Amino acid sequence: GFDPVPTVTLPDGRDVPALGLGTWGMGEDAAHAPAETASLRHGLDLGMTLIDTAEMYADGGAEIVTGRAMAGRRDEVFLVSKVYPWNASFKGTLAACERSLRRLDTDRIDLYLLHWRGEHPLGETVRAFEWLKKEGHIGAWGVSNFDTDDMKELLDVPDGGNCAANQVLYNLSRRGIEYDLLPFCQQNGIAVMAYSPIEQGRILRHPALASLAAEKNATPAQIALAFLLEREGVIAIPKSANQSRVEENRAATDIDLSDDDLAVLDHAFPPPTRKTPLEML
Ligand code: NDP
Numbered sequence: 001g002f003d004p005v006p007t008v009t010l011p012d013g014r015d016v017p018a019l020g021l022g023t024w025g026m027g028e029d030a031a032h033a034p035a036e037t038a039s040l041r042h043g044l045d046l047g048m049t050l051i052d053t054a055e056m057y058a059d060g061g062a063e064i065v066t067g068r069a070m071a072g073r074r075d076e077v078f079l080v081s082k083v084y085p086w087n088a089s090f091k092g093t094l095a096a097c098e099r100s101l102r103r104l105d106t107d108r109i110d111l112y113l114l115h116w117r118g119e120h121p122l123g124e125t126v127r128a129f130e131w132l133k134k135e136g137h138i139g140a141w142g143v144s145n146f147d148t149d150d151m152k153e154l155l156d157v158p159d160g161g162n163c164a165a166n167q168v169l170y171n172l173s174r175r176g177i178e179y180d181l182l183p184f185c186q187q188n189g190i191a192v193m194a195y196s197p198i199e200q201g202r203i204l205r206h207p208a209l210a211s212l213a214a215e216k217n218a219t220p221a222q223i224a225l226a227f228l229l230e231r232e233g234v235i236a237i238p239k240s241a242n243q244s245r246v247e248e249n250r251a252a253t254d255i256d257l258s259d260d261d262l263a264v265l266d267h268a269f270p271p272p273t274r275k276t277p278l279e280m281l
Contacts, residue, residue, distance in 0.1 A: 003253045005047045008235050010111075010164045011189050012140055016078045018229055019253060020050030021246070022195070022239030027061025033068070035241055040069035042243045044076055046250045052167070052193070052237045053104075054082035054115055055096055060103045067105035079104065080111040080167075080193075082144060083125075085118025092120075093128035097137055112138040113167055116145035116280070123157040130159050140164040142190070147278035148181045155188070167193035169279050170234070172224050172269040173203045176279060179272040186233045196281055197236040198224045208268030218255050221245075225252035227265060 007015040021043040026036040053066045070077050087096040114125050129141035142165035154160045185192045204220040213220045228236040238249045
């Protein structure tokens with residue numbers, strides 16, 4: 001058995017798992033879909049009951065795989081999807097949401113995000129999000145790839161303060177948000193969803209990470225995820241289409257990083273000492 005998955009409380013009081021499942025890259029090839037569906041279902045079985053998808057991924061294909069993974073167990077899942085910025089006008093957001101719901105084969109998205117900032121005024125997108133919430137098509141809304149200035153602008157538009165989450169690039173090798181964006185979100189009760197939490201695999205061979213992992217009888221991916229799970233209000237969403245790697249990621253909750261371990265990580269992956277613009281993948 002694993003330790004329970006820690007939770008993050010959203011502004012509306014809903015508790016969601018701090019360790020979920022990404023879907024970028026799924027739904028691109030029909031031959032891989034059964035393995036992708038099975039790995040998502042395996043993650044749900046293990047308590048990683050937040051699934052992150054987007055209309056962008058495989059042009060809707062990832063939402064279809066997600067819909068299959070949720071079949072018969074929709075109520076177990078906290079479902080996150082995203083609207084393209086160029087669809088995020090008032091009417092465009094409603095239409096995009098309707099298309100996503102059809103692909104996801106469900107009647108509601110629990111958290112609907114603006115994928116990144118585009119040309120449509122934030123107020124218009126927020127008005128659409130609030131309308132979708134009132135109609136019950138979504139449970140909450142948020143943004144993605146918003147830096148601190150974007151968040152401040154958002155909080156100034158009518159109902160902008162209802163933003164529940166900001167999904168951004170955050171992992172050991174991308175710690176820039178610790179300077180001001182992460183504290184800003186924490187102070188405002190906005191959840192931070194850490195995407196690419198293992199830097200798409202690129203940090204796993206880092207010598208300091210590998211040696212700390214060996215010392216702790218863990219894998220580098222588990223250390224990288226445990227580092228994120230230490231932080232208040234942060235939700236990590238690793239993606240794997242492989243059931244044994246889903247299990248490996250799940251077990252990150254069982255790793256306790258001591259102050260000494262965290263100091264080793266700070267030395268290898270220094271925290272920011274000044275503002276740097278938010279990075280994006
Ligand atoms: P991740 O950091 O989650 O890494 C995923 C890659 O690492 C895959 O190639 C996967 O391969 C591999 N992997 C997973 N677990 C392990 C492990 N334990 N050991 C070794 N390799 C492993 O990158 P993502 O970019 O996918 O980010 C996660 C999710 O965040 C995305 O899927 C998406 O939902 C979201 N995202 C959001 C963005 C945004 O703009 N809002 C941008 C980017 C991502 P395999 O599947 O074969 O196991």
